[in-house]
Amino acid sequence: MTDQSKKSEEEKTNEKNKDEHQYKSVLGEFGESVGKFATQTMDSIKKSIDKALISRNTVLTIRVNDDANKKLGMLVETGIFKSRSESAAFLIEEGIKHQEALFKKISKKLEQIAKIKEELTGIMSEELGSENESTKKESKKKM
Numbered sequence: 001m002t003d004q005s006k007k008s009e010e011e012k013t014n015e016k017n018k019d020e021h022q023y024k025s026v027l028g029e030f031g032e033s034v035g036k037f038a039t040q041t042m043d044s045i046k047k048s049i050d051k052a053l054i055s056r057n058t059v060l061t062i063r064v065n066d067d068a069n070k071k072l073g074m075l076v077e078t079g080i081f082k083s084r085s086e087s088a089a090f091l092i093e094e095g096i097k098h099q100e101a102l103f104k105k106i107s108k109k110l111e112q113i114a115k116i117k118e119e120l121t122g123i124m125s126e127e128l129g130s131e132n133e134s135t136k137k138e139s140k141k142k143m
Contacts (some may be wrong), residue, residue, distance in 0.1 A: 042080075049080060049090050056089055064088070 064072070075087035096103065 045080060049086075061086070 029113050069084070072084040072087045072091075075090075076084055081087040081090065
């Protein structure tokens with residue numbers, strides 16, 4: 001091999017090593033970024049969960065099927081939740097948030113029902129009140 005071909009081979013080897021080093025460096029940076037993102041995401045999830053669970057003050061006893069129980073247990077195994085109760089509370093809260101439009105409709109209908117009940121109570125009071133007055137008048141006439 002000539003000096004020139006040796007240099008050419010060395011240059012190719014050096015370029016290959018340089019490219020390999022850059023490739024590993026980029027992969028390392030990407031891995032670190034993914035790790036940071038995963039950590040931030042996990043922290044964000046934990047903060048949301050903690051916030052949702054802090055306001056729990058009502059105890060419910062519920063029955064779930066085996067599949068739901070297994071999935072609640074899976075959430076506990078991840079370490080995000082301390083218990084199946086916490087994981088169930090979180091999922092219920094998220095379900096309610098997700099169905100906000102439905103609950104607004106229900107709320108409006110319940111307000112209408114309350115008004116109708118109030119009207120019916122007024123009607124009943126008027127009718128019963130007038131009946132009581134006429135009964136009193138009849139009783140006085142008989143005396």
